[in-house]
Amino acid sequence: MGRFLLTVVIIIYMNFVSFSQNNDRLKETFHEAEFYILYEDYDEALVLYLDLYNSGIDNAYIQHRIGECYLQIPGQKLNAIPYLEDACKDVSKSIKEGSFKETKAPYRTLFYLACAYQTNNELDKAIDTFKKFEDLVSAEKNYNIDYVYKQIQSCNAAKNLINAPLQVTEINVGNKINNEYSNIRPVISADEKSMVYLSRLKFYDAIFYSKKEGEQWTTPVNITPDLKSDGNFYTCFLSADGKTLILYLDDEFNSDIYLSRLENDRWTAPQKLNKNINSRYHETFASLSADGKTIYFVSDRKGGYGGLDIYKSKFDEKENDWGVAINLGREVNTAFNEETPIICEDGKTLYFSSQGHYNMGGFDVFYTENIDGNVWAKPVNMGYPVNSTDDNLFYFPLNNGKKAYISKYDQNGFGQEDIVMLELNTSTLR
Structure with a gap:
């Protein structure tokens, strides 16, 4: 019985050590990704955020970062949509950016999603999402609401221009x-x-x-x-x-x-x-x-x-x-x-x-x-x-x-x- 208990203790300890080491690796990967974001190196950051996501760190904060990266990489912007859609289900006014413990996405995730819809010519979805973002941040001083209005106008202009193409x-x-x-x-x-x-x-x-x-x-x-x-x-x-x-x-x-x-x-x-x-x-x-x-x-x-x-x-x-x-x-x-x-x-x-x-x-x-x-x-x-x-x-x-x-x-x-x-x-x- 004593040998059995000792074996159980050893297994629990080894699992704890393994979990701790893996958690340390994920933390290091996260902070490295945040560093690349800071310097606008979105290609490098994306690889690391996807590693975190595939390792089970799939909260709204990570998904918003993945969407943000895709939006900044030419030719890959549409890949942002599913990640941003999920991230927008859990947004918060007060988040701690750069914290591995943060699980919620910032309000601006809605703006990113609207831009992604706009790029994909899903113009009605884009307009609705821009308006949702506007409603959330209209009282905030940190956001350029005039630019949000401009994007809504652009979506309406796009409908007209697409219907009258140039040869x-x-x-x-x-x-x-x-x-x-x-x-x-x-x-x-x-x-x-x-x-x-x-x-x-x-x-x-x-x-x-x-x-x-x-x-x-x-x-x-x-x-x-x-x-x-x-x-x-x-x-x-x-x-x-x-x-x-x-x-x-x-x-x-x-x-x-x-x-x-x-x-x-x-x-x-x-x-x-x-x-x-x-x-x-x-x-x-x-x-x-x-x-x-x-x-x-x-x-x-x-x-x-x-x-x-x-x-x-x-x-x-x-x-x-x-x-x-x-x-x-x-x-x-x-x-x-x-x-x-x-x-x-x-x-x-x-x-x-x-x-x-x-x-x-x-x-x-x-x-x-x-x-x-x-x-x-x-x-x-x-x-x-x-x-x-x-x-x-x-x-x-x-x-x-x-x-x-x-x-x-x-x-x-x-x-x-x-x-x-x-x-x-x-x-x-x-």
Whole structure:
């Protein structure tokens, strides 16, 4: 009997030790995942949260984190829906984020779920969920209720735009450019003979350069070493002649605009533009007019109308440098964010992306026309299917808007995001 009791005690002790060790491992995994969330590394965080979920830690807090991660990973946003739906069954105003013991989800989980529904074109569900979120947080000061209202308006706009589609022909640029990685931010010369783009390789973001011979793109060359990049330079614009490349450098605290030139078939080390363009705030995009005398760029510097605004600067021949920046004004810029402005060859038609104006959700592509000086016409939404209920950024127009290059997820593509060329019937624009 004594030996039997001893055996039972040993088994209980071993189970306790095993449970304690496993619990310690789960705690460590949780805190590591929270660390990745803090630094917005959603891919790494997702792997860890899924490990916790599959280990039986499937409470509302973990499910809300899984949904949050999926929402931030292009091409995987719809995977967020079932996790967020479950998490929304147990939300609380007061939660302790970063605590392994927390089991409830925060109120903002409803907002995430509404965004996921919106991305999946479940627009009525999205509207209902945005309204539920609004009811919960309307008295709170920590939430931007105006943005919630804007998303509801966007859902209603999406219904109208989807019912009146633009005529678009989509052509994948092929497997010389596209592969198993995400290939994004394509910039193209006016004759469509040169292309520079960003490829998200396994260990770093690389910049590639390709020339077109006949109707085929040549094998791309990795020009990241020429640009002295550690993976933090991003393509913005290629001049009409294909010899001037604009990039932005992104670091943890700032982002600035740089310029590289093609000399003797090699790209020069990028040079930072002057203080009229770059500030101590974030400059995230720039492009040139066809004559190279005007630069359009994006900044969140003080004095704007919202978050990121679009500015322009003319080249000062006397100073041999860029002049004082001018905000394009409230007709173009909104209380939200504007991005990726590119002026057409005609020098009048400006394409850009915006979270404001009449849009379908997130960023939509718009165009506006210069009336006189710094007076711009009311922006027009490019419509569906150029725009969707997800973010639509980095639209590179050519031939005065009759063509454009973008990157997108395609189930029939070569991998993750593919670069595609669009041919548009602009007469169907409204």
